[in-house]
Amino acid sequence: MNRLIAALAVPTLLLASAAAYAGPALGEVEKQAMNVPAIAMFLAIVAVTLGITYWAATRTRSAADFYTAGGGITGLQNGLAIAGDYMSAVTLLGLSSMVYAKGFDGFVYTIGFFVGWPIILFLMAERLRNLGKFTFADIASYRLDQTKIRSFAALGSLTVCCFYLITQMVGAGQLIQLLFGLDYVYAVVVVGSLMMIYVTFGGMLATTWVQIIKACLLLGGGTVMLLLALSKFGFSFDTMAARAIEVHKDGIKIMGPGTLLSDPVSAVSLSLGLMFGTAGLPHILMRFFTVADAKAARKSVLYATGVIGYFFMVVCTLGLAAVSIVGTDPQFFEGGKIGGKLIGGGNMPIMHLAKALGGDVMLGFLSAVAFATILAVVAGLVLAGASAVSHDLFANVIMKGRASERAEVRASKIAAMTLGTIAVLLAILFEKQNLVFMVGLTFGVAASANFPVLFLSMFWKGLTTRGALMGGLTGLITAVVLVILGPAVWKTVLGNAQALFPYDQPALFSMPAAFLMAFLVSKMDNSARAVDEAAAFDDQFVRAQTGLGAEGAASH
Amino acid sequence: MSKLTYERIRANPKFQELVAKRTKMSWLFAAVVLGAYYSFIALVAFAPQVLHVPLGSGRTTWGVIAGVSIVLLCWLLTALYVRRANTEFDAINNEILRESL
Numbered sequence: 001m002n003r004l005i006a007a008l009a010v011p012t013l014l015l016a017s018a019a020a021y022a023g024p025a026l027g028e029v030e031k032q033a034m035n036v037p038a039i040a041m042f043l044a045i046v047a048v049t050l051g052i053t054y055w056a057a058t059r060t061r062s063a064a065d066f067y068t069a070g071g072g073i074t075g076l077q078n079g080l081a082i083a084g085d086y087m088s089a090v091t092l093l094g095l096s097s098m099v100y101a102k103g104f105d106g107f108v109y110t111i112g113f114f115v116g117w118p119i120i121l122f123l124m125a126e127r128l129r130n131l132g133k134f135t136f137a138d139i140a141s142y143r144l145d146q147t148k149i150r151s152f153a154a155l156g157s158l159t160v161c162c163f164y165l166i167t168q169m170v171g172a173g174q175l176i177q178l179l180f181g182l183d184y185v186y187a188v189v190v191v192g193s194l195m196m197i198y199v200t201f202g203g204m205l206a207t208t209w210v211q212i213i214k215a216c217l218l219l220g221g222g223t224v225m226l227l228l229a230l231s232k233f234g235f236s237f238d239t240m241a242a243r244a245i246e247v248h249k250d251g252i253k254i255m256g257p258g259t260l261l262s263d264p265v266s267a268v269s270l271s272l273g274l275m276f277g278t279a280g281l282p283h284i285l286m287r288f289f290t291v292a293d294a295k296a297a298r299k300s301v302l303y304a305t306g307v308i309g310y311f312f313m314v315v316c317t318l319g320l321a322a323v324s325i326v327g328t329d330p331q332f333f334e335g336g337k338i339g340g341k342l343i344g345g346g347n348m349p350i351m352h353l354a355k356a357l358g359g360d361v362m363l364g365f366l367s368a369v370a371f372a373t374i375l376a377v378v379a380g381l382v383l384a385g386a387s388a389v390s391h392d393l394f395a396n397v398i399m400k401g402r403a404s405e406r407a408e409v410r411a412s413k414i415a416a417m418t419l420g421t422i423a424v425l426l427a428i429l430f431e432k433q434n435l436v437f438m439v440g441l442t443f444g445v446a447a448s449a450n451f452p453v454l455f456l457s458m459f460w461k462g463l464t465t466r467g468a469l470m471g472g473l474t475g476l477i478t479a480v481v482l483v484i485l486g487p488a489v490w491k492t493v494l495g496n497a498q499a500l501f502p503y504d505q506p507a508l509f510s511m512p513a514a515f516l517m518a519f520l521v522s523k524m525d526n527s528a529r530a531v532d533e534a535a536a537f538d539d540q541f542v543r544a545q546t547g548l549g550a551e552g553a554a555s556h
Numbered sequence: 557m558s559k560l561t562y563e564r565i566r567a568n569p570k571f572q573e574l575v576a577k578r579t580k581m582s583w584l585f586a587a588v589v590l591g592a593y594y595s596f597i598a599l600v601a602f603a604p605q606v607l608h609v610p611l612g613s614g615r616t617t618w619g620v621i622a623g624v625s626i627v628l629l630c631w632l633l634t635a636l637y638v639r640r641a642n643t644e645f646d647a648i649n650n651e652i653l654r655e656s657l
Contacts, residue, residue: 104607104617104619104620104623107619107620107623108596108597108600108623111593111596111623111626111627114627114630115589115590115593115626115630117630117634118585118586118589118630118633118634118637119586119589119590121634121637121638122581122582122583122585122586122589122633122637123582123583123586126641237616238614238615238616241614241615241616241620242614242615245615252608252615253608255608255610255615255616255617255619255620256604256605256607256608256617256619257599257600257604257607257608257619258604261597261600261601263601264597264598264601264602267597267600267601268594268597268601271593271594271597295641295642295646298637298638298641298642299638299642301634301638302634302635302638305630305631305634306631306634309627309630309631312627313624313627538562538566539559539562542562542565542566542571543562545571545574545575545578545649546565546571546574546649546652546653547649548561548562548565548653548656
């Protein structure tokens with residue numbers, strides 16, 4: 001296996017560096033100059049993560065090693081990895097640019113991404129750890145019909161993973177193209193190859209460490225930039241705000257709610273989707289199975305909440321700093337016209353801010369961090385998707401639990417390669433598409449299909465197989481249909497004049513629909529199976545509360 | 557794990573006590589976070605002018621303070637929950653497990 005890694009790693013490195021140097025320039029002079037430190041750090045990250053994968057591969061033998069790193073990750077490590085899994089390039093670039101463009105509204109949006117975490121801790125963390133093994137389907141199907149519920153959970157996981165993966169890959173391709181001057185197709189192939197190498201050879205252990213490194217880089221880089229930015233305003237937030245108000249076209253209005261969330265239905269639907277979608281993301285849920293016990297699971301969320309909250313506030317502050325620093329500097333605007341189009345597009349304020357604060361070195365560093373960010377998130381997604389295929393569909397649904405551990409691990413590696421390849425191809429196909437709707441779809445499906453089934457299976461004795469299946473499917477279909485009929489697809493993608501459903505976020509409607517359907521169908525279910533399932537809840541409840549019988553940490 | 561062990565745990569009054577205490581704390585904390593967050597969203601949607609009011613003579617608004625407070629509240633409750641669950645509740649839990657064997 002080690003030789004295989006070396007054989008795969010060398011061409012990838014060569015491809016990455018050769019393509020990076022030979023890549024076409026995007027037409028702007030600034031980009032050429034910044035390439036040297038950026039590429040040096042990019043290569044350093046690739047080298048370090050491949051080294052870790054090599055190390056992890058020697059320690060990844062059993063199925064438990066592959067899926068959950070043998071349950072041997074500590075609370076602090078897992079907390080950082082959760083943060084690394086959750087803070088995507090979208091949050092780094094998107095949230096800061098939202099604050100840059102809209103001020104306070106961007107901050108409100110950011111808080112929505114954050115408040116789900118304490119709720120996950122209070123209601124779910126210990127139950128997840130005590131009941132779970134490798135995937136969240138293990139919990140959902142604990143006392144329900146294995147074949148049906150696992151198939152459904154795998155469908156929900158794969159849907160979320162694929163949609164999320166495509167948005168991340170397309171974003172990655174565009175970002176790398178812009179930052180490193182690397183051709184879009186090469187960029188997507190490099191990201192895809194690296195993520196497949198991490199997951200296939202290093203499993204959860206390599207994925208975890210890629211996420212930890214990324215989280216530390218992001219925190220370190222963000223903090224340095226925060227200090228540099230504050231130093232321009234005499235370390236006063238108030239002065240920073242005053243300068244931003246002076247130069248922003250909306251003036252004083254940027255310090256309070258604007259138009260972005262003025263519609264209460266949209267605001268609530270968005271916040272529900274973000275909050276409960278987080279609790280239904282398979283790659284996030286999977287992280288709870290990598291620690292030894294419920295105590296460590298709680299600690300992970302404590303650290304993750306601290307890191308994510310801190311980072312989000314830093315990002316918002318940097319967005320505000322960019323208003324006066326980037327927004328008044330002609331070198332960042334196309335044709336040097338202040339207030340015109342930003343070079344590289346609307347997502348670039350934080351990148352330009354890095355250049356303004358720390359020159360090419362800071363910009364190169366932040367570019368490399370953005371790259372590491374993408375790698376960590378896509379690796380987590382591929383691992384979660386592959387586990388749904390190998391553990392749920394292959395080992396439990398098709399082989400009915402009779403698959404050997406070796407066969408299961410092999411299936412997961414094949415699944416990871418297949419998923420990765422599909423993601424690369426789709427990312428190339430969707431290069432020019434507007435993919436905003438996919439974020440709504442990802443969180444909508446996670447909140448409306450995965451979350452209700454998982455939540456009810458842990459909390460409600462009365463949930464039956466039929467109820468879970470009908471409720472989950474209702475949520476899945478409602479979320480998908482509402483997104484298609486909504487403005488992002490019906491109007492923007494399909495070019496119709498008016499959307500049939502007025503909101504971009506479906507959660508406010510699809511989530512209650514799923515819960516209601518699950519409740520009604522379970523109540524009407526008089527089958528003998530339903531009686532047994534309710535009876536089995538009592539033992540499940542003891543295990544969920546005390547951890548008795550929970551999967552322990554594997555010894556190495 | 558045998559059905560008998562699970563049954564013995566369920567009958568243990570300490571288990572009832574643990575579940576009651578922990579359930580109370582988790583739902584209470586969740587309600588506080590949700591209440592604070594949705595009050596904030598309600599202000600954003602229905603009374604945005606409140607959040608535009610500046611703090612004294614500066615430029616920082618009550619909106620910024622409210623948002624940061626929500627993050628701080630989340631941190632505080634998370635820390636309180638983990639501290640109590642990892643000490644007091646885990647101690648009861650270990651007793652229950654010991655008595656069940």
